Amino acid sequence: MDVVSPELNSLLPDEIMDTEAIEDIPQSQPDSTTARPEPSADTSVPMETDTPVAASENLSLCLDTSSTGHTQAVTTSLTTDSTFSITPVSQLPVSISSTSSPRFTLKPAMATSTATTKTTDSLTGTSVTTSGLQKLSAPFTISAANHQIILNKVASAQASEAAKAAGMQPQIIKQDGQKLLVTAIGKSGQPIVLQLPHTGSKPGVSLAAGDNKSAAPQYKVVTIGGRTELKPMMATAGNQLTTLQAQQLKAVQIAKKTPTSSAAPIKFIITKTVNSKGLNPQTSVSPVIAGRVLTQTSPVLPTRTITLTESHNTSIQSIAGKKIAISPLKTPSKNMKPVQSVAVGGVSGAQFKTIIPLATQPNVQQIQVPGSRFHYVRLVTATTASSTGQPSGPSTSSIQTAKPMVVSTGAVRMSVPIVPAQTMKQVAPKPLTSASVVTTTQTQQRLIMPATPLPQIQPNFTNLPPGTVLAPAPGGGNMGYAVVPAQYVTQIQQSPFVTLASGSGFAANTGVQTQAKLPLNGLSTADSTSRQRKPCNCTKSQCLKLYCDCFANGEFCSNCNCNNCFNNLEHETERLKAIKTCLDRNPEAFKPKIGKGKEGESDRRHSKGCNCKRSGCLKNYCECYEAKIMCSSICKCIGCKNFEESPERKTLMHLADAAEVRVQQQTAAKTKLSSQISDLLMRTTPVISSGSGRLPYTFVTKEVLEATCECLLEQAKKAEQTHQHQHQHQHQHQHQAEAERMILEEFGHCLMRIINSAGKAKADCASINC
DNA sequence: GAGTTTGAAACT
DNA sequence: CAGTTTCAAACTC
Numbered sequence: 001m002d003v004v005s006p007e008l009n010s011l012l013p014d015e016i017m018d019t020e021a022i023e024d025i026p027q028s029q030p031d032s033t034t035a036r037p038e039p040s041a042d043t044s045v046p047m048e049t050d051t052p053v054a055a056s057e058n059l060s061l062c063l064d065t066s067s068t069g070h071t072q073a074v075t076t077s078l079t080t081d082s083t084f085s086i087t088p089v090s091q092l093p094v095s096i097s098s099t100s101s102p103r104f105t106l107k108p109a110m111a112t113s114t115a116t117t118k119t120t121d122s123l124t125g126t127s128v129t130t131s132g133l134q135k136l137s138a139p140f141t142i143s144a145a146n147h148q149i150i151l152n153k154v155a156s157a158q159a160s161e162a163a164k165a166a167g168m169q170p171q172i173i174k175q176d177g178q179k180l181l182v183t184a185i186g187k188s189g190q191p192i193v194l195q196l197p198h199t200g201s202k203p204g205v206s207l208a209a210g211d212n213k214s215a216a217p218q219y220k221v222v223t224i225g226g227r228t229e230l231k232p233m234m235a236t237a238g239n240q241l242t243t244l245q246a247q248q249l250k251a252v253q254i255a256k257k258t259p260t261s262s263a264a265p266i267k268f269i270i271t272k273t274v275n276s277k278g279l280n281p282q283t284s285v286s287p288v289i290a291g292r293v294l295t296q297t298s299p300v301l302p303t304r305t306i307t308l309t310e311s312h313n314t315s316i317q318s319i320a321g322k323k324i325a326i327s328p329l330k331t332p333s334k335n336m337k338p339v340q341s342v343a344v345g346g347v348s349g350a351q352f353k354t355i356i357p358l359a360t361q362p363n364v365q366q367i368q369v370p371g372s373r374f375h376y377v378r379l380v381t382a383t384t385a386s387s388t389g390q391p392s393g394p395s396t397s398s399i400q401t402a403k404p405m406v407v408s409t410g411a412v413r414m415s416v417p418i419v420p421a422q423t424m425k426q427v428a429p430k431p432l433t434s435a436s437v438v439t440t441t442q443t444q445q446r447l448i449m450p451a452t453p454l455p456q457i458q459p460n461f462t463n464l465p466p467g468t469v470l471a472p473a474p475g476g477g478n479m480g481y482a483v484v485p486a487q488y489v490t491q492i493q494q495s496p497f498v499t500l501a502s503g504s505g506f507a508a509n510t511g512v513q514t515q516a517k518l519p520l521n522g523l524s525t526a527d528s529t530s531r532q533r534k535p536c537n538c539t540k541s542q543c544l545k546l547y548c549d550c551f552a553n554g555e556f557c558s559n560c561n562c563n564n565c566f567n568n569l570e571h572e573t574e575r576l577k578a579i580k581t582c583l584d585r586n587p588e589a590f591k592p593k594i595g596k597g598k599e600g601e602s603d604r605r606h607s608k609g610c611n612c613k614r615s616g617c618l619k620n621y622c623e624c625y626e627a628k629i630m631c632s633s634i635c636k637c638i639g640c641k642n643f644e645e646s647p648e649r650k651t652l653m654h655l656a657d658a659a660e661v662r663v664q665q666q667t668a669a670k671t672k673l674s675s676q677i678s679d680l681l682m683r684t685t686p687v688i689s690s691g692s693g694r695l696p697y698t699f700v701t702k703e704v705l706e707a708t709c710e711c712l713l714e715q716a717k718k719a720e721q722t723h724q725h726q727h728q729h730q731h732q733h734q735h736q737a738e739a740e741r742m743i744l745e746e747f748g749h750c751l752m753r754i755i756n757s758a759g760k761a762k763a764d765c766a767s768i769n770c
Numbered sequence: 771g772a773g774t775t776t777g778a779a780a781c782t
Numbered sequence: 783c784a785g786t787t788t789c790a791a792a793c794t795c
Contacts (some may be wrong), residue, residue: 410788540789546779585780611777621776697784 276319535560544578546589551578554590594627609635617642618652700754706751715746 197506267435536557538548543565546552557567566574582589604623609632615621617631617640624631624642627628630649631642641648719739 153793398784534791536790538790541779545789547791582779589779609779613777615776619776621778623778626792718782 146325232728533558536562538562538565542574544571544575546582551575552590591614594629604629605632606635609633610637611635612637612640614639618641618648704754708747708754709749711746712743715743 024128057398067212112548267392533553533555534549536543536548536550537560541547541551541564543551543557543560543562544567548557548562548567550557552560556569557565566578568575579590588607594604595607602628606627606629610617610622610624612622612635615625617625617635617637620626622631622637622642624637631637631640643649716739719735719742722734723738
């Protein structure tokens with residue numbers, strides 16, 4: 001399925017990986033009002049997510065796609081993160097229909113907006129200010145049919161035509177002159193298409209990058225198997241692919257890593273401001289493109305980020321240059337808006353996302369991503385000092401309200417809270433009005449915490465610690481998301497919500513959620529999810545230190561045996577503080593300890609190595625052994641026996657295997673025995689009056705038993721006599737075996753007679769009853 | 771289940 | 783960074 005016409009596709013690069021072809025594309029020129037750093041000539045993006053980007057690159061691009069001179073600011077940054085997310089923020093209310101219709105519509109209530117956007121890069125000191133008017137005249141529709149969502153700000157005939165050409169019904173969100181088309185692959189062969197705001201030739205466009213030629217950035221994000229590709233849609237007015245686009249493409253390609261995980265979902269999170277009023281079956285959403293996040297893991301190196309910001313509101317919107325704070329607790333609530341995010345998963349096979357209303361935290365919404373241990377996404381806007389010294393004057397930012405909305409490919413289930421009264425109060429404490437304008441604020445979104453590593457999906461995510469701020473995903477624009485523990489979702493799932501299905505599975509009442517089976521630290525998520533996490537027993541750490549496995553894994557305590565636990569929503573402040581403390585102590589504290597080793601080494605190895613001294617690294621005290629990996633050169637263990645050729649290790653492995661086999665056999669035997677017992681009980685159930693095929697056990701009466709015993713005794717006597725008279729020469733044991741055989745045979749005969757009698761009685765009974 | 775051992779995390 | 787203490791899990795009985 002493709003929403004792009006063949007001719008458009010023909011213009012798209014075949015491989016995202018082939019970024020060289022697009023590196024020379026002219027990039028946006030900074031305008032006079034903004035001091036934008038020139039995109040680094042080094043546009044290469046390391047494929048390895050753990051490879052730090054040496055240079056900071058911020059590229060802002062304002063695209064005017066509307067005839068009214070609307071301004072769009074696009075700030076792109078490259079990160080090594082493989083996550084591709086989009087967080088559109090807007091104050092335009094969007095209604096989401098939760099009906100069974102495969103389509104739901106987001107209708108911007110706003111008609112015109114004046115926006116001044118200023119983005120400041122905290123690291124580079126560069127800022128971009130954009131101003132302009134935006135007018136949204138046409139309601140935009142998000143249709144999950146065909147597993148795709150198209151945000152078409154421009155009444156783009158291209159997308160529609162392309163979609164039609166592809167034999168699919170285009171799903172478009174029209175926002176008057178701009179086009180944001182996002183299509184995700186829900187099933188194999190279904191591409192993910194993302195059309196970024198399209199810049200037309202219309203004047204009055206304020207381009208932070210100052211390059212109108214780079215307008216019309218339409219991207220086609222295609223995920224095939226485990227790979228994610230972002231392809232620019234260049235068929236529009238002969239637009240050239242900008243460096244920004246190239247960077248986006250590069251960054252996106254990072255997202256896909258493990259080719260083996262064909263089922264690896266691609267997460268797209270589109271955050272839109274949500275009108276708090278939209279708590280009805282239809283949820284009003286203020287379309288905004290803002291926020292997004294992805295920061296490279298290396299704290300030392302400058303971060304390259306990509307931010308796509310698109311203002312659609314009358315209110316001014318600020319764009320986070322690098323990071324978007326999501327933490328609800330640490331950001332001024334006045335300026336925070338609930339964020340509606342849309343996550344598009346690319347997992348092949350049925351998949352759905354769930355939006356769960358946060359019951360305890362304001363400005364927070366969760367997104368449950370089935371098949372992923374990133375169960376929860378919380379997007380919270382945070383206000384920070386805005387850029388200073390901007391020629392354009394004081395930048396202002398409108399309050400943004402957003403709600404997470406998750407859209408996944410394949411069978412998609414979208415859930416929207418239906419108990420807004422309470423939920424909205426918490427989620428969208430301060431609904432925005434179209435006219436509301438707030439003094440400079442910087443929207444930030446943070447990745448709160450990855451529940452567990454998900455290498456195949458988003459390798460970098462696995463390394464993200466709780467509270468980590470994610471820089472913008474390549475090509476994702478202002479997309480950001482926060483991931484928090486599954487328990488968090490569990491804790492809030494009491495709140496009712498409406499489920500929306502999309503695509504083939506988008507119709508309401510779609511099937512059961514299908515968990516994606518993705519590897520997780522060597523284990524599939526199915527395994528990890530099916531296996532309940534061990535409850536912790538912390539007593540002194542309040543579960544806020546890495547002693548606590550729950551906390552260390554970025555999860556909330558749930559069903560644990562801990563005392564004085566602070567690892568929960570009720571103590572979010574303390575928890576966040578603890579997270580920060582841990583990160584301060586060790587920025588990689590929450591990264592998975594088991595990661596990929598060096599070239600030529602084992603695929604999995606402990607990131608730090610163990611320090612065992614007495615266990616020989618052959619007990620679970622050893623983190624290497626516990627992870628079922630061998631110690632590596634970085635281990636500082638003493639007396640290590642956990643290496644390839646270690647006889648002790650082999651012995652242990654064999655014993656473990658044997659034990660496992662025994663367990664399996666025992667389990668199977670128990671199961672079989674249980675089944676047999678159950679079957680026997682069923683068979684022996686009195687059924688005289690039931691008429692079923694079972695025989696009445698009542699025929700095994702005392703008399704029958706006595707008679708049987710007499711028969712057996714008689715047979716034994718007979719065998720004895722036979723032995724005495726005819727087989728004197730036989731050995732004693734031979735005689736014994738013969739006697740046993742005869743007795744058993746007699747027992748069998750007795751049983752047969754009993755069964756026959758019972759059957760006959762049953763037949764007689766049946767005939768009488770009839 | 772109580773007590774011991776162990777090594778990572780935290781602390782100094 | 784090294785040594786020590788704290789902590790909770792792993793292990794033993």
